[in-house]
Amino acid sequence: MAAIEARGLRKAYRSTVALDGIDLKVEQGRILGLIGPNGAGKTTALKSILGLTTFQGELSVLGFDPWKQRDQLMREVCFIADVAVLPRWLRVPQALDYVAGVHPRFDRAKAEGFLARTTIKPKSRVGELSKGMVAQLHLALVMAIDARLLVLDEPTLGLDILFRKQFYDTLLNDYFDANRTIVVTTHQVEEVQHVLTDLVFIDRGRVALDCSMEAFESRFMEVMVLPERLEAARALGPIHERQVFGRGILMFDGVGREQLEVLGETRTAGVADVFVALLGGRQGAEGTA
């Protein structure tokens, strides 16, 4: 059974269409990055998956209908919606007591272990903690929950780079295993690239790209084309072209490496570059193609 399976997922608000027929399948044991520009529908997709909003179309999460069976689903799922949602009045021991009280899959000792590695004082109130510490507390609580699906919506927004790095390292080393599935959205695409196993681009409520990271790395190549080969390179149908230091860098989707190597220096394209190539052009903000 797939952890998440969506067919024709649609969500329209009064004036806008947030999701315009999404098909998606996430197998268990994967880490999916959901990438898209602001307003592309990422958060709406996550809210549908978490049973926080109604939707049209078919959607099954761990075998449950997330809207109709939300109460059952939430025993198997956990999420961090934003770093700033722990209430200011809550104290660290209260947070531990509460989650231990209501969540059957919470391992208190594990959470206390995570907290011991931070500089959070054991009796602190959330209102006294820095933004990074609140995120650490939230993460300590969530990672001590033995959830089958973890959803992270911009989990590192507003945090410094050291913390972001530590966040993803902890996620990979102390949390992730073959029985769990993680879905993450973020703007800091380059930082999560090495963490992901799968990648989905969402644009204007539609899936613009859906592939595994392995497929991604063999599909998308960039070539710094020798000036005399430029015409030959363009004939192969690049999906994007930009200029760096007067040299043309062309991106190809699904063209064989041996064909490209004769044109110039090749390398695997970064997620951010492919993102710009596929979605940036039409926004006119980035790219020169």
Next chain:
Amino acid sequence: MNARSDFLWSVRRELWEHRSAYLAPMAIALLALTGFVLHLGQWAEAMRTVPVLPPAKQVAVIVMPFGLMSSVILVTGWIVGVFYALDALYAERRDRSMLFWKSMPVSDLTTVLAKAAVPLVVIPGVATAIALVAQLVLLAGGATMLAARGIESPLGTVTWVQTWIAMVYGVAVHSLWFAPAYGWLLLVSAWTRRSPFLWAFLPIFAAGAVERITFGTSYVGNLVRDRVGGAMTAAFRDDAMREPITQLAQLDPLRFLSTPGLWIGLVFAAVFLAAAVRLRRSRDPE
């Protein structure tokens, strides 16, 4: 984990956030006790004259300060409950913590019921316990003072246990009677984007004013008055309002249970709470 423990933890979490639920009645009790202690001497002298009063009057004079203190503590609890209910479903959207609570396996129904139980069960229960303790302190202090001054204690003329049972009964009937009012406040709290206090009260005042000006009638005003004070007339015998309630014979539970207003009110309470559950389920934080 079962629904009962979810419920209890949800109630506990409410009391962590809203400590005024028990601190305010406690503070009022301390204030009232301090005031009484300062006048203990005067009170003891007044007790000297009690035996010369007609028997019916004696009990009234003795229980007066006790009843007054308890009333102030209980009314404080109900007022705290009003502000609690207006904040309960609004604050979690305002500070965006709702998404944290919703990431836990606690249903919206359990959450709303826990939030309804605070002003209907927890605060009145706590206020009653505080009022009882305060009365016992007062009794002990009063008896000590009387003994110290060599005044014969008239306190034994009151059947204290009956007054306490009557108080618990009175609190219970008020919870049932107030249920639709607190349900309304919780619904406004779940619905409004800002100023829950205004949205809860302004429409009612406006409706009353419009009715008065347009039709010259005051159904809305009477409805509000009945909901605020009607439990006393519905749950006690007719003479209860004129005298202090010191006898179980003054209670009239059958009459209370056969008052249509009680049942209509409870239906409204259920409707308001169901609507609050639905709103919390589909509502985004602000």
